[in-house]
Amino acid sequence: MTLPAAIARRLRVAAAALVCGCAALNASAEDITPYLQTPTANSIWVSWKTAEGDASIVEYGVDGEPLDRTASGATQTLASNYRLHGVQLTGLQPETLYTYRVRTGSQVSPVFRFRTQPTAARKSGHFRILVTGDHQLRNDDRHTPLLQAAKAKIESLTGLPLEESVQLMLNNGDQVDVGTLDHYEFVHMKPSAVVSGNLAIMTALGNHETYYDPGLVNWRAHNFYDQISYKGIAAAADETYYAHQVGRVLLVYLNSESGFSAQAEWLRKVVAAANTDPDVDWVISVVHRPYQAEQYVGDISQWFRDTAMPILAGTRKHVLNIGAHHHLYARGQTRDWPIYHIISGGTAWDQFWGQSTERDMDDVQKTIANWTWQLIEFDLDAGSMKVSTYAEGHPKLGFAYNSRLIDEFERRLDAAAPEKPELNGAASGATVTLPQSFSLSPFMSTSGMAMNSTQFQISRDAAFSSTVVDLIRDVENLYGDTGSPDYEPVDIHAGVDIETYTVQQYGLNNGSYYIRARHRDANAEWSSWSDARSFKVEGSADGDPALRMAKKVWAPNEPVTVEYLNGRSKAKDWVAIYRKGQTPGSATPSIKWAYVSGVSGQMAFTGLAAGVEYYAAFLTDDSYVEIAPRLAFYVGNMPELAVNKTQFNVGERPTFNWSGAPAGSKDWIGVYRVGQTPGGIGSTTWAYTPTESGTVTLGALNKGYYYAAFFINDAYFEISDRVPFAVGSEIASVSLVNTALASGERLDIRFSDGPATAKDYIGVFRKGAVPGIDLLVNYYYVDGRASGSLSPLEALPDGEYFLALYINDSYTEVSNRVEFTVGAGNTPEPDPRALGVTLNLIRTGDALEVTWSGMPGNAKDWLGIYRSTQTPGSSSPSVQWRYAGGAAGTASFSGLAVGEYYVAFLLNDGYEEAATRVPFSVRKRGDINGDGIINVADRDTQRAALGSCDGDARYQPLADFDNDHCITQADYKLWYALFVKQ
Known part of the structure; x- marks a missing residue:
């Protein structure tokens, strides 16, 4: 039986800090659906949830034979009415169909069937993986119809039941909105029931799994990943990343949220092993935050992009990365490696064009704001992988597409790359005036793969180390849509000749250049570069001289690379390195220097002393005349800076630890509010740090979002990463210009002092709603701003609402609430018959306070307390009872034992109930987490x-x-x- 929504909300309020947020009582036997996971050729885990009972039994047998085998497992009591059962079936035969059912006492599931995985020895036939994810919505179940559609489509395509045609389903994270037991049951397991009894599901950790689940207790309880290993390389201790081989495919699931240093070392071991493993042909990586995104620009995993992907590219077997986090579909190719990457964004919060900061990225070929799923099919005989994406709906149109095929791409092992092209245009060495066009010879390939992309590069030097043009274009580039009413994707490369590149007038400054180009095919393989051509531009503009560095802190003994641009074309222009405080001149020689080579280029300086702050200067014609702004940098180890916690109370003093510092007498730690720039404004609090390592407690802080940084030499040069933290609650402020809006009037929102993280948003709820439990009416991202204003285009329906600022795609409220009405409002009239309790969750020894109103007022109307499993009647007496004594009133019941109950209002000494039952729980005093013991x-x-x-x-x-x-x-x-x- 499921509790009414209003009661579930009250339970959530009463137990706001519990890891669970349970909204279900006893499940009937027919509600039990197994959840398969962690499959191998010889084993599989079966898990399921019940409200009561400790037995964990699986009865199974080879398909078509009796269920004559039995396996038992363990039960985790995660809450008083949440028991999670787990049984591992072992000793199974590869690629064999089995039937089974699960049993807990008298509760027995229907019979299901599954197929074990193939071994790596199987090198022929087909192998399929279903991909979904990011469904997270609690009160709008879109995942169930999406899975139903996927199942129907796959069975139609293959002519086989799902468990016979697909080997595995993978989920790329955010399969809950918050990590409570309520969400694991109703957002993760219940919608997955469409396939989970027949098809094993493997998951990656998303950011939403980390919310309301301290220590990832619920994540680790539901996922049986601790025994997974590949070539002796075990999964992470917290089960947030692991490598899982099925057949000849190695799936690498990564954690985009934390643990980056240890995870990178683990990943290097996995990739090295896979690269030499003759039993692995394909490597697919799965990570929640994606490699790249064209909406909500910057909201990706920078760690995955900068660190993990280069490690994965160490093997050519890595052919595909699957991400999520953005609630749409996208597909692209990495710039330099033959690796496809996609976003499979499922059916979560609506995301569509025009909603966010957007930019066309050259490593993303298609972004389509649809609800989708993917079928990955490996043809082991042909050595090919085909990824087909099917759309079921659109956030503006709902489920309107009926498994429409919207994208398909292929990756073949060992197919030949395209042939090297020739570059046509101005003759090598020619002097040109702009505009000037360059073109490639026609695409040619012996593999039979079509052309997919071209890349043109123009550089100041023949080695192409100083590129001024680096342009990748694809044969189609889906970016944006047609808008209402159809919202169809738009190909912004339609009609574009991507084999020709025209340098427009003033597109290059005067000077000498080199150009080259290449083709890429639909197998993501690049051809060799064309032979480079040199040319000189005259009659154009001269750019401003400048210096550029990739970073401002360089490790000891690391070559310091300085890039110079737009020089004066004089043979003795030069770049010099000086210590901070020095002034270039004959009396102050530079620490290092070198003449430039050409107008633009780069040079590396070695042998600079560590622990010193320097600057680079760009000087002209063997003189001390500087022609560009100086560029400050530091040589030395980057200190590690940490704060003792990330959330403080107002007036609480933060403690900072540092190590690996230069130990300068005037080095210091400074604290600033988010959005402030050191030097332009003074620090909020600070302290000198004259030792290599140490601890300091700084002054108490007012409410706000802050960051700390490590500075050197009594100045504002930062040599550490910034460390963010917050003080107080409801730090940010929101307001409305008008809180009583006419029907159809738009909101005019102001906000300030926000945390300025990527997906902070203004959330709108109905009056009385509980964020994270009740439906979010609408939301407006603030695009990473700490302060600003919003005026959404769409008006809200008439009603009563509140809004607040929520941090980074979560339900963590970081501002005041603003209540408002639209039109006359629509607050419902109170139910004339109301029955309630003050608290739905009490401790032994506490009294249960009951209220009622609007009742008939019969002399012998009465209140009864029953166990949750009872039905009022003469054969099932109440635990406690008393006459009501009036149409409205209050009553107190005490002495209740631990258990699950409800209160009922019954009429005239009989068993006719006059109001909806109100459930409540009694927990042993001191048993805060509800596991039945005090520990x-x-x-x-x-x-x-x-x-x-x-x-x-x-x-x-x-x-x-x-x-x-x-x-x-x-x-x-x-x-x-x-x-x-x-």
């Missing part, structure tokens, strides 16, 4: 809530023993007294 787990929950008050995300009502609505040391002492007495 250190409750202590940890109590400690985690210390310093919070009612309304804070960390507040835990069952930890508030003195009922003052705040969790303090006094509450901890009361809990501890219960702990030691048991």
Whole structure:
């Protein structure tokens, strides 16, 4: 039985800090659907959830034979009504169909069937993977119809049941909106039930799995990944990244949220092993935050892009990366490696064109704002992988597409690259005036693959180390859509000759250049570069001289590379390195120097002393005349800076640790508000750091978002990464110009002092809603700004609402709430018959306070307390009861034992119920986390809530023993007294 939505909301409020947020009572046997995972050729894990019962039994047999085998496993009691069962079936035969059912006491599931995985020895036939993910919506189940459509389409294409045609399903993260048990049951497991009893599902960690799940307790409980290893390389201890081989495919699941240093080392080992493994032909990586995105620009995993992808590119077997986080479909190719990358964004929060910061990226070929799934098919005989993407709907149109094929691409092992092209245009060495066109000879390939892309590069030097044009274009470039009413993708390369590049007038400054170009085919393979041509531009503009560096902190003994641009074309222009404070001149020789070679280029300087701040200068004609702004940098180790926690109370003093510092007497740590630039404004608080490592506690801070950085030499040169943290709650401010809007009037929103993270948004809810549980009416991203204004184009329907600022795609509220009405409002009239309780979750020894109103007022109307499994009647007496004594009133019930109950209002000494039942739970006093015992787990929950008050995300009502609505040391002492007495 599922609780009514309003009751589920009240339960969520009463247990806001619990890891669970359970909204279900006993599940009937027919509701049990197994969830298959971690499959191999010889084993598979079967998991399922029940509300009660500890037995974990799987009855199974080879398909077509009796269920004559039995396997048992373990049960995790995650909450009083949430038992998660896990059984591993072992000793299975490869590529064999089995039938099975699961049993917990008298609760028995229907019979399902699955097929085991092939071994690596199988090198022929087909191997298929279904890809979905990012479905996360709690109150708008779009994932179920998407999976139903995918299942139907695949079975139609193959003529086989899903478990016979597809080997595996993978999910790329955000399969919950918050990591509570309620969401794991109703957002993750329940929608997946369309396939989860027949097809094993493997998942990657998304950012939403980390919300409301301290220590990823629920993530680790639901995913049986701890035993996974590849070539002896084990999964992460917290099960957030792992490598899983199925057949001849190695799937590498990565964590885009944390653990980057250790994860990179782990990944290097996996890639090195896979590269030499004769039993692995294909490597596919799965990570939640994507490699690249054309909407919400910058909201990607920079770690994956800069660190993980280059490691994966160490083997040519890595052919595909699958990401999510953006709720749409996108496909592209890495610039230099034969690797495809896609975004499979599922059916989560609506994302469409015109909603965010957008930019056409040359390593993204298609972005289509559709709800999609993918079928990856390997033809082992042909050595090919084909990825087909099917769309089911659009955020503006709903489920309108019926498995429309919107994209398909292929990757073949060992296919020949395109032939080297010739470059046509101005003769090599020619002097040209702009515009000037260059073109490639026609695309040619012996592999039979079509042309997909071209790349033109123009550089100041023959080695192409100083490119001024680096242009990749694809035969089609889907970017944007047609808008209402059809929202069809638009190919902005339609009619573009990508084999020709024209340098427009003033497109290059005067000077000498080199140009080359190449083809790429639909197999993501580049041809060799064409022979380069040199040319000289005259009659154009001269650019401003400048210096450029890739970074401003260089490690000891690392060559310092300086790029110079737009020089004066004089043979003795030069670049020099000086210490900070020096002035170029004959009396002050430079530390290092070199003449330039051409108008633009780069040079590397070695042998610079560590622990010193320098600057580079661009000087002309053997003189000390500087022709470009100086470029400051530092040589030395980058200090590591950390703060003792990331969330502080107002007035609390933050403590910082540092190590690996230069130990200068005037080096210092400074704290600034987010959005402030050091030097342009003074720090909020600071301290000198004259030692290599140490700890310092700085002054108390007011409410706000801050960052700390490490500076040197009593100045504002930062040599560390910035460390962000927050002080207080409801830090940001939001307001409305008008809080009483006419029907159809647009919102005019102001906000300030926000955290300025990528996906902060203004969320709008109906009055009385609970964020994270109740439906989000609308949301407006603020594009990473700390302050600003919004005026959404679409008006809201008439009604009563509130809005607030929420941080980074979560339901963590970081501002005040603003209530407002549209039109006359639509607050419903109160139910004339109302029955309620003050709290839905109480402790033993506490009284249950019951209220009622609008009742008939019969002399013998009565209130009854029943166990959740009871039905009122003469054969099932109430636990406690009393006459109501009036049409409205209050009553108190005490002495209730631990358990699940409901209160009912019954008429005239009979069993006719006059109002909706109100459920409630009684938990043992001191048992804060609901596992039935008082132990250190409750202590940890109590400690985690210390310093919070009612309304804070960390507040835990069952930890508030003195009922003052705040969790303090006094509450901890009361809990501890219960702990030691048991």
